[in-house]
Amino acid sequence: MKFTITRRGALLGAGSLAAISALPIGTIAGSHSTHEVQMLNKDPDNPKNKMLFAPHILTINAGDTVTFIPSDKGHNSESVKGMIPDGAEKWKGKINKEISVTLDVAGFYGFQCKPHVNMGMIGLIVVEGDGKLANLEDAKSVKHRGKAKKAWAKIWEEADAAGLTV
Template sequence: MKKVVLATALSLLSLGAFAAEHQVKMLNSGKEGTMVFEPSFLKVAKGDTVKFVKVDASHNSASAIVPAGAKPWKGKMDEEIAVQLDQEGVYVYVCDPHKMMGMAGVIQVGKPTNLDDAKKESEKLSKTFVMNKDRLTKALEQVK
């Protein structure tokens, strides 16, 4: 009986051992210009966590588009937030105060099950940008 309990405990612990944590920086200026998430595109495995790291002040991370059944998120201003992504698909997120400046990014979790819908909704979102209008399109082009 002890062997069964030990084997079960070890297998449960090993499930969490395979999940990874990825970081996305919230920046005033980066490789892709001003008001950016870096990287702007990230591909992760189902169950991984993405941590949005405060580098510069006055940013947050908020989901704008999520796959069906996925949990949306909305971080507070100047808050580092960690989001566990348990649903496959394409996630689009923004910085609320800098959304019109094109501060947006894309996360692909496993298979891009909602890619067509994400592209359609992202096109609408990009029309609200006053600058960096192609940033979201470029990030979505990396989805495979």
């Protein structure tokens, strides 16, 4: 999942030099985007809303990278068990540390902040691409507790309303 380019580079390295030089380097290095998610104590747009990821839903393309930024202290980002596509790698960031994940497999990725999941600090990444819907029902059917349960119901509702689940 991470270091796709490096891995691809390693694979190419096993081939012939002619094959490497024939490849348009720009299309390998330049075609993917990076997206940022802030980890916050308070929503700048609604101060009553505490402990959150901003944005809490994002849509990206397969191969894009998401960087979680510890704008406020005390947070991490980690994937939620049962809420990533088959073949995707889970992640678990350290508290107060930035973490970047490159998501190569299309589908639905749930993430959470371990210290604040019970306060509803969760989020959803929708990776567009072939086979995107394969893990939708599995991801939706994962059981959650406390405020996370309500927060996930709300996120799926938002994702449905935004047309991200079709």
